[in-house]
Amino acid sequence: MRYDWDFGAVLAQAPLLLDGLIGTLRIAAAAIGLGVALGLVLALMRLSPRWLLRWPAAAFVEFYRNTPAIVHFFWFYFAMPVVLDVSLDAFLAATLALATQSAAFYAEVFRGGIRSLGPGQWEAGRALGMTDGQAMRRIILPQAMTRMVAPFLERSFELLKTTSLASTLAYGELLFRATQVNSATFRPLETYTVLAGMYVLLLFLFSSAAGFAERRMTAFR
Amino acid sequence: MAYEWDFAIVLENLPVLLRGLGVMLQLWLSALAFGLAAGFVIALGRMAAAAPLRLLARCYVELFRNTPALIQLIWFYYAFPIVIGVQLTPFAAAVIGLSLNTSAYAAEIFRGGMQAVPRGQWEGASALGMTHAAVLRRVVLPQVLRLMLPAFTNRAIELAKTTSLASVLAVQELMYQGRLLSATYYRPMEILTTVALIYFMVIWPGSLLSAWLERRLARHG
Amino acid sequence: MADIVLETRGLCKRFGPIEVLRGIDLQVRAGERIAIIGGSGSGKSTLLRCLNFMETPSEGEVLLDGVPIGAPRRHRDGRVTTAYSPAALCRVRQRVGMVFQQFNLFPHMTVIENVMEGLRTVKRLPRAEARGKALAQLHRVGLAEKLDAYPARLSGGQQQRVAIARALAMEPEVMLFDEPTSSLDPELVGEVLRSIRTLAEDGTTMLLVTHELGFAFHVATRVIFLADGVFHETGTPDAVLRHPQRERTRAFLASHAEFTF
Numbered sequence: 198m199r200y201d202w203d204f205g206a207v208l209a210q211a212p213l214l215l216d217g218l219i220g221t222l223r224i225a226a227a228a229i230g231l232g233v234a235l236g237l238v239l240a241l242m243r244l245s246p247r248w249l250l251r252w253p254a255a256a257f258v259e260f261y262r263n264t265p266a267i268v269h270f271f272w273f274y275f276a277m278p279v280v281l282d283v284s285l286d287a288f289l290a291a292t293l294a295l296a297t298q299s300a301a302f303y304a305e306v307f308r309g310g311i312r313s314l315g316p317g318q319w320e321a322g323r324a325l326g327m328t329d330g331q332a333m334r335r336i337i338l339p340q341a342m343t344r345m346v347a348p349f350l351e352r353s354f355e356l357l358k359t360t361s362l363a364s365t366l367a368y369g370e371l372l373f374r375a376t377q378v379n380s381a382t383f384r385p386l387e388t389y390t391v392l393a394g395m396y397v398l399l400l401f402l403f404s405s406a407a408g409f410a411e412r413r414m415t416a417f418r
Numbered sequence: 419m420a421y422e423w424d425f426a427i428v429l430e431n432l433p434v435l436l437r438g439l440g441v442m443l444q445l446w447l448s449a450l451a452f453g454l455a456a457g458f459v460i461a462l463g464r465m466a467a468a469a470p471l472r473l474l475a476r477c478y479v480e481l482f483r484n485t486p487a488l489i490q491l492i493w494f495y496y497a498f499p500i501v502i503g504v505q506l507t508p509f510a511a512a513v514i515g516l517s518l519n520t521s522a523y524a525a526e527i528f529r530g531g532m533q534a535v536p537r538g539q540w541e542g543a544s545a546l547g548m549t550h551a552a553v554l555r556r557v558v559l560p561q562v563l564r565l566m567l568p569a570f571t572n573r574a575i576e577l578a579k580t581t582s583l584a585s586v587l588a589v590q591e592l593m594y595q596g597r598l599l600s601a602t603y604y605r606p607m608e609i610l611t612t613v614a615l616i617y618f619m620v621i622w623p624g625s626l627l628s629a630w631l632e633r634r635l636a637r638h639g
Numbered sequence: 640m641a642d643i644v645l646e647t648r649g650l651c652k653r654f655g656p657i658e659v660l661r662g663i664d665l666q667v668r669a670g671e672r673i674a675i676i677g678g679s680g681s682g683k684s685t686l687l688r689c690l691n692f693m694e695t696p697s698e699g700e701v702l703l704d705g706v707p708i709g710a711p712r713r714h715r716d717g718r719v720t721t722a723y724s725p726a727a728l729c730r731v732r733q734r735v736g737m738v739f740q741q742f743n744l745f746p747h748m749t750v751i752e753n754v755m756e757g758l759r760t761v762k763r764l765p766r767a768e769a770r771g772k773a774l775a776q777l778h779r780v781g782l783a784e785k786l787d788a789y790p791a792r793l794s795g796g797q798q799q800r801v802a803i804a805r806a807l808a809m810e811p812e813v814m815l816f817d818e819p820t821s822s823l824d825p826e827l828v829g830e831v832l833r834s835i836r837t838l839a840e841d842g843t844t845m846l847l848v849t850h851e852l853g854f855a856f857h858v859a860t861r862v863i864f865l866a867d868g869v870f871h872e873t874g875t876p877d878a879v880l881r882h883p884q885r886e887r888t889r890a891f892l893a894s895h896a897e898f899t900f
Contacts, residue, residue, distance in 0.1 A: 200501070271606070275606035336745055372489060389497040
């Protein structure tokens with residue numbers, strides 16, 4: 198089969214694709230920020246001695262870990278607004294979906310990191326007269342953090358890929374902009390190949406930066 | 419504000435959702451079978467003696483792990499037919515995309531497992547006059563399959579969730595039916611929540627199995 | 640008596656069905672150095688850990704300077720137990736220092752930061768003042784030259800001496816040592832015991848759970864032999880270690896025959 202490749206038409210739409218790239222980064226940053234905060238709360242709830250806190254957090258985490266992300270996107274965009282009688286724009290719905298879903302995974306990252314420390318560190322903190330909150334903040338979390346770096350980065354990497362689902366809500370991230378480029382150029386092969394290339398580059402840069410950060414943060418050992 | 423719930427719609431359309439579940443299971447099982455088989459071949463490529471073969475296999479794995487699954491599906495549906503000159507059905511494109519995506523991850527699991535077998539065992543078996551293939555089949559694989567089981571279970575769970583992306587290609591699986599029904603009846607809350615619960619009921623047992631396998635492995639080594 | 644610093648009355652501790660401590664009455668006077676000895680499972684570590692509430696006593700009272708810790712709580716069936724508020728326990732632990740078998744230094748902090756941590760976070764001292772106090776304690780255990788090292792770079796003996804300095808920096812009224820040399824290589828035991836001995840000579844009130852009977856003999860003012868969760872024999876080091884009155888004590892000492900005075 199002979200096919201005349203023509204990347205020119207697609208590359209002429211570069212501004213649209215760059216706009217999509219910014220959209221992707223925006224949604225990823227918002228979702229990571231919100232997801233980490235919510236994930237920390239969930240992790241602390243799951244570590245609590247009170248079952249009234251532990252149980253709902255466990256249910257939340259299990260539910261999100263065992264259902265597809267796209268269902269959450271549609272649920273936040275179409276279902277929740279009907280019930281609450283509010284309207285969410287695509288950015289907000291997608292961010293909420295991504296953040297809650299990632300929070301379930303971040304919670305497990307936090308919990309795993311905190312539980313990886315034996316009782317000795319808690320006891321040493323308490324023996325100095327620290328409250329549990331002080332021991333958590335000063336002793337446990339700083340150490341758990343360094344153990345969390347690798348799984349945290351892995352989750353954020355997955356999150357970055359999952360942002361592409363926001364295109365199903367017509368939010369202007371990379372994939373959505375690419376479909377627009379495709380309908381303008383009728384060049385799906387070139388368009389989607391360029392798109393894949395952009396993702397490879399983006400994620401490569403992310404992993405390189407992540408690897409660098411990981412080495413820096415675990416240097417003291 | 420009082421939202422009036424209407425689960426009768428869900429009950430009426432349960433057969434449609436279950437039909438979607440049937441398609442989802444077909445997607446899942448076929449992509450899992452193809453993905454594992456292809457992954458094994460790629461793992462052999464990753465460990466091949468010939469450097470170009472190793473590089474090729476490595477690029478394949480990196481490419482599929484560094485792009486979103488949704489974009490892979492879209493590429494195989496819209497772009498790939500142009501390369502091969504044959505239009506694919508949405509189902510075929512979805513199976514190809516999901517299989518190849520899974521194969522990249524499976525390859526790394528196979529590779530990790532096989533490299534966990536001490537060199538001495540390869541050498542010991544070779545000294546008995548066994549061929550490379552025979553060593554692999556009779557000595558290495560039986561040992562490592564058990565070690566790799568939890569990782570493969572996790573991969574199967576990820577794949578089960580990823581099948582929902584086929585709805586974007588209009589494959590009539592569970593998520594697609596859910597989207598269609600919620601648009602038709604304008605009951606997104608009831609229908610999408612039901613869809614999420616169906617996914618949960620299918621996938622959760624897998625998670626429990628995986629957790630059990632990991633605990634067992636941690637105990638017995 | 641006014642000079643009793645720490646006291647227990649009828650202290651019991653159960654783990655499920657197992658009774659580890661069965662009614663301990665202990666009075667610790669200021670300046671006393673009490674060595675608690677006994678076989679494994681005798682409850683000696685549990686007793687120590689009940690004194691700063693690393694374990695919550697099942698029954699009985701702990702008094703600090705004559706004041707009972709916790710508040711009595713009357714149950715519907717008429718039983719009375721003691722309830723301990725987190726804040727009260729934090730206050731107790733500032734006054735009762737503890738050194739662990741496993742050191743439990745904070746690995747993400749340097750030596751000086753480890754010793755300053757309680758002063759800064761719990762006592763809220765200004766940085767300069769905390770540093771001054773921390774330095775003084777590190778001098779005392781002979782580690783003033785290792786200030787900026789991380790614990791991972793130190794030997795076990797050095798780590799344990801930092802742990803001692805960390806507890807001392809809080810200026811506790813009583814120090815608890817929970818088998819401080821049990822996880823050390825034999826050649827490192829001496830330096831830790833020397834540090835503890837220095838404190839003893841300075842008049843620090845201390846309770847010491849140990850297998851180092853020779854050290855107990857020379858440093859302790861009183862020795863308690865614990866068996867089956869009760870005080871089996873107590874007295875001066877000479878009385879308990881050299882002239883034990885009871886068969887069980889003799890058997891225990893015989894099984895530790897390697898010690899020399």
